[in-house]
Amino acid sequence: MTVTDEKLSAYLDGMLEPEDAARTAQALLSDPSLRARFNAMKVADKAAATVFGEIDKRPVPEALRNLLDREGNSARRQESRSETQRNGLSFAVFRERLKVPRNFAALAASIALAIGFGAGITLDRGQIAPPDRFLTAQGVGVIEPGNPMFELLQNAPSGQTLVGKEPGGAKATVVLTFKTKDGRYCREVEMQGTVEGLRTLFCKQEDQWRMVASIAVPGGTAHGYTPATTENLQVIENVISRLIDGAPLSRASETDAIKNGWDTQKFVDELKGHHR
Amino acid sequence: MEKILQDFQDGLIAALPRLRRFAYALTGSMADADDLTQATVERALLKRSMLREGSNPDGWLFKICRNIWIDEIRRKTARREVAETSEKDEPMVDGNKVMEDRLEVARIEEVLKSMPDDQRAVIFLVAAEGYTYREAAEIMGCPTGTIMSKLARARGRITDILLSKEAKS
Known part of the structure; x- marks a missing residue:
């Protein structure tokens, strides 16, 4: 009987089904060369760990x-x-x-125009590949109460995922919450359609959440695994770093902000009082 | 708030040696590993509200690390390889130092370097760090079956080297 490396390796980790494990154990007993290979495989683990540990000797x-x-x-x-x-x-x-992406200028221009509250959303739609209906309907522009995306932005802690009702299950998750230098709250949302994803930055303005910047990221739930390209992410991160006041909100501050309904009115009133 | 940031930084400092080893396993190059570790730490500081209480911070960091590696650095590997040859001149391993089992680290290092990144990362996670297949699959973003086969291939290749060495001596 031959035992493959895959069986041997899984046996080493105790990951074989009982029947398979028993057969492998039997084979190891009766076959000295298989036993030698099995023992060498155990040494291989230690050898690999030793090599990876070599970096410890290099100064940080x-x-x-x-x-x-x-x-x-x-x-x-x-x-x-x-x-x-x-x-x-x-x-x-x-x-x-x-590496500056080929379409960097276009992306930067489309997003630069979207910055500045009240200036309206002038995002170049061409930069966003047509997303799923869920995303189009609920992930772009001005988000008002009653919209599921509003619920997410208003009430969900970072890391909690909203799953759309559309077939294919588009998903949205808040990945970052912060306060801007002028005292507004903003939240970055990762949205995944079946073929396309979006990273979108929304900022609270009065009773609405407004899209400030959005970029398309490849992949979607259909691929199971979605690595966003960092070149694209860099664009969003640049926007964030221009707006952000200090560090992102901690979980506790985020919870407080949710509890207070993202109310920055007090802050605005204070400012007005100051000017008077 | 400041206290939370400090706790988070302390956690990062504690995890740093493991993160560096993972980065080394992933990149197969110490220079790339340090760049990647730095990028991972920067990203982790920015995204720290994403780390859920009670979850494994190492696994979270490894995932960030792997995502950055895939996205940002692999494209530059070709360029880096040129610079890498000069690093070889530095004595990373003492030539006389022999492992307990009398096998040279350099030889294993060589075979590890010739492996695909993911194979190296998987053998690191499971064999060196003791992650379960399921945990490794979560970090690597693939099914456990893939972890199983990548691990077997990586172990098999090192085992071949070990056995051929024994046959010679």
């Missing part, structure tokens, strides 16, 4: 140390914030490595 790069050093971190934030003002890029690590 300074940039990475700084990133996780509390004091260094706040200094870096300051630095990256002033960089943000200069060139709109906050991801210092990718700055020099970032």
Whole structure:
């Protein structure tokens, strides 16, 4: 009887069905060369672990140390914030490595126009491949009470997924919540249709959630696994880094904001009072 | 708020060695691994509200790490390989150092480097870090059957090297 590496490997991890496991155990007893292979496979695991551990001997790069050093971190934030003002890029690590996508100018232009509340949504639809009906109807433009997307933006904590009723089950999840420098709340939503996905940034304005920026990302629920291209994400992240005040909301602050219905009226009143 | 950020950073510092090893397993290059680790930490800091309480932060970081690797860096591998040859001149492994089982790390390293990224990442997760097939599948975004076959292929290749070495000695 021959035992494949796959069986042997699964046997090693105790992952074979009882019958298969018994057959493999029997074969190991009766076949010395199979036994040798099995023992070598155990050594292979240790050998691989040893090789991966070799990186422990290499010093942690300074940039990475700084990133996780509390004091260094706040200094870096300051630095990256002033960089943000200069060139709109906050991801210092990718700055020099970032390949500017071919359609970058078009994307940037379409999104730049969408920034600025009250200026209206001037997103170039051409940049968003036709998404599913669910996305078109509920993921774009001004979101008002009664819309399922409004419910998501208004009440769902980050990480909770809304599944559309349409066949194919388009999905939407809030992935980031933050406050802008002028005191508004914004939330980034990942939407997946069956063939197309969107990353969209909404900001609360009075009783509505308004789309501020949106980019198409490849893949969808039909593919099971959706890696968004970072080039596209960079565009959204640039928008976020221009708007964001400090760090994203913690879960606790997010919960508070949801509880208070994203009310920034108090803040606005305070500002007005100040000016009077 | 500040306290939460500090806790999160402490968690990242604790996870850093494992994250680096995973990045090394994924990229097969220490230089790429450090770039990737840095990018992962940056992304994790930005997206930290996505980490659910009670979930495994390592698994979460590994997923972020793998996504960035797929998206951002693999395209540049060809360019990086040129630079990589100079890294070989640095003594990453002491030539005289021999593993317990008398096999050179370098030889295993070589066969690991020749494997597809995902095979290396899977053998790291299951064989070196003790993740279950299901957990590894979650991190790698593939079915457990794929984990099983990738793991068997990776183990098989190292095993071949080990056995051929034994036959020679």
